[in-house]
Amino acid sequence: MDTNTLFQNGSVWLRTDFHLHTRADKEFTYTGEENDFVNQYVNKLVEQNIRVGVITNHNKFDAGEYKAIVKKGRKEDIYVLPGVELSVNDGANGVHTLVVFDPNQWLADGNDYINQFITTNFIGKHNYENENGRSNHSLKETLLQLDKLNKNFFVIMAHVEQNSGLLNEFDGGRIIDLANDPLFRKSVIGFQKMRTNDLKNNLYTWLENKVPCFVEGSDPKSIDDIGKGEACFLKIGDFNFEAVKFALIDSIDRCSKESNHNPANSHIKSIAFQGGLLDGKQIYFSPELNNLIGIRGSGKSSILEIVRYALNIPFGSQAVDKDYKDDLIKHVLKSGGKAIVEIVDRHGILYKVERIYGQKEDIYKNDILQQGITLDAILQQPIYFGQKDLSSKNADFENDLVNKLIGSRLNNVQTRIEKQKTEIQRIINELKSFGNLSLLKKETETAKANAEYRLNLFKEKGVAEKLQLQTSFESDTNRLQNFKAGVDAYLNDLQGIIQNHEYSLNKELESKTNPEIFEEAKILASKLKTTIIQIKAIYSDVQKTEIGFTLVIDKLKAKKEELKEEFARIKREINIPELNPDDFIKINRELDTSKLKLIEIEKSESKRVELERLLNEAVNALDNLWYEKFNLLKAEVNKINEVGGKLFI
Structure with a gap:
């Protein structure tokens, strides 16, 4: 049977009918064309979406049909x-038992x-091929007879609550007795x-919670x-007897009354290769669990690493042998090799991710390239563990494990934490x-008091007024020189902008491949060039202003020079041994x-108080x-x- 398409992505849920009758059954009515029964029968199965069926006619099996x-x-x-729907010789009315056989045996x-098998159950009986015919054996005897034949089978108890159903024919005591029979437990599923x-x-x-499906x-x-x-629906991975039987045994996960079992999780559907070794x-992958099985060096890790690479999944802080894993990708894909991964998001939308080795991945939806998005917009952050990663026991292994399992759910708060830590560091640095x-203020207040005390001595001797003119010239000169220092700094900054950016902004932008786009870029670049021209004009104006300030300072110095003799005369007239007129100017400057x-x-101090308040608020915010x-x-x-799984954190 060609099931490549149906099962290419693993197990699927299929509607299953365990109790079908056909024209071979005496209770079944068919009035159509003789040669059209099989077509009509199968067409009805298709119409009802029944993909697995069991033919169980009453005490009869028609091999040809x-x-x-x-x-x-x-x-x-x-x-x-x-x-076959076998009416075993048990209970008041017989117990209808559906025996399902492995056709390969x-x-x-x-x-x-x-x-x-059917014939041996009705030896000596006639006209038993109907729902009222009863075999020669009880249920237990029938199971024992089946088991002795050493061929695969399983049993479904038919319409258990109705006439000839197990629970209608047997009381609780009989059911408990069956529950203690290992063969019943093994066969009736x-x-x-x-x-x-x-x-x-x-x-x-009665069955001690070990109930069949x-x-x-x-x-x-x-x-x-x-x-x-x-x-009812079974989850099977192939069309064979063993798959159906296994689904019934694993009924919690593989048998359901619900029809919709589409995976709610995003998943990888397939990966294909162009170029390279593969x-x-x-x-093709299942939306659930996938296992890659092979001997050492057969390429299991290579497939895993190429999937990681194609989907741009980061290694994680505790990944082992990163260089080796990167080399696997290079070895398999080789230069120009491409991996094409089909992924399905949690809404069931199919995307195709193509990545050429050494280039950025491209994302397609309905074969249309999706511009400006990353895989984060489609997939919740996949959890990746490479070869040896889970055996790592570094100090931060548990941290890295938790971050991989649930890290994406913490991204928002973690981003805010990092932002808050940066803000706290900024405040602390300031x-x-x-x-x-406090110490600086105390030292400065002491220096001010000392200067005032020493200047007061000049006032007491009546010489402060005589020396004030020269002091005023000194103060004016200092003020102008300080302002000119700011002008010089401004001039240097402007010159730095011009030197650092003029060359790069004047580069020509040309492209033979994308001339239209580059025309747009050239218009924008032209605007930037204009700003450089404007800055150079400002620089020229500031240069002239700087020269002007130099001339003004020189004028003040010249005026002071003209009064040099006057200042000297005043100092000579002050003939007080303990006072040095030159100290007056120095003390005034200190004051x-x-x-x-x-x-x-x-x-x-005001700023510091404000910063301390902000720091307390920022620390409280970080704590929250x-x-x-x-x-x-x-x-x-x-x-x-x-x-309740094996993973416990």
Whole structure:
């Protein structure tokens, strides 16, 4: 059977009917064309979306009819198993038992062991091929007889609550007795048409919670009846007897009454290769668990690393042998090699990611390149562990593991934490720039008091007024020189802008491949060139202003020079041994400097107080963000732990 397309991405959920009758059954009515029965039958299965069926006629099996239905069903991707609805000699009315056979064993090499089995159950009986015919053996004896034949089979108890159903014919004591029979436990893996909750509860008690799978079957009496009633779905990965049996045994995960089992998670659908060692190869993945099995060096890690590379998934802080893993990609893809990954987001939308080795990935939706988006917009951050990564026991391994499992859920709060830490560092650095303001203020106040005291001596001797003129000239000269220093700094900054950027902004922009786009770029570049011209004009004006300030200062110095003799005469007239007239100018300068410094200290003190307030608020905000992250982390870890799996954090 060609099931490449149906199962190429692993197991799928398929509607299954475990109780089908056909024209070979005496209870089944068919009035159509003689040669059209098989076509109509299979077409009805298709219409009802039944992909797995079991033919279970009453005490009868028609091998020719079965093979015809199988052949037609194969063309429609429908798998049909052989079976029989056997009325075993038990209970008041007989117990209807659906026996399902492995066709590869019971119909092997042209043999029909199914009819041989049926015949041995009705030795000495006539007209038993109907729902009222009862075999020669009880349920336990029938299971023992089947087991002795050493061929694969399983049993479904038919319409268990109705006439000739197990729960209608047997009381609780008989059910408990069956539960203690290992052969019953092994063989009976399904109950059909289980409806009543009270009976279900009793069944869980009688069978000690080890209850077979509850399945459905339409039990049709005509083609129109096929698929009527409740449905059931099995999750299987191939059309074979073992897959169906395994799904019934693993009923919690593989048997359901629900029809919609589309994966809610985003997943990788396939990866294909162009060029390199795997040129032309394509690998399909299940939306659930995938296992790559092969000997050492067969390429398992290479596939994993190429998937990681194509989807641009980062290694993680604790990844082992990063260079080796990167070399695997290079070795397999080689120069120009391409990986094409099909991914499905959690909304079921298909995307195609193409990445040529050494280049950025391209994302397509409906074969249209998606501009300006990254895979983060499509996939929740995939969790990646490469070769040896899970065996790493570095100090930060657990941290890295938690971040990979739930890190994306913490991205928002972590971004805010980092921003807040940066703000705190900025405030601390600014506070450090103020140094010890209290000590500086005390030293400056002492220097100011000393200067005032010494100047007071000049006042007491009546010489302060005589020396004030020269002091005023000194102060004026200092003010002008300080301002000119600012002009010089401004001039240097302008010159730096011109020197650092004029050359790069005057480069020519030309492209033969994209001339239209480059025309737009040239218009923008032209605007930037204009700003450089404007800055150079400003620089020229500031140069002229700087020269002007130099001339003004020179004028003041010249005026002071003209009064040089006057200043000298005043100093000669002051003939007081303990006072040096030259000190007067120096002390005045110290006093002015101290006053200015105290003003700046007061401003800095106010700023420091404000910064300390901001620092306290910022630290409290960071503390709250850490607490928020802790609660998020705790909630996500609890979700993982509540699953009850082997992973516990």
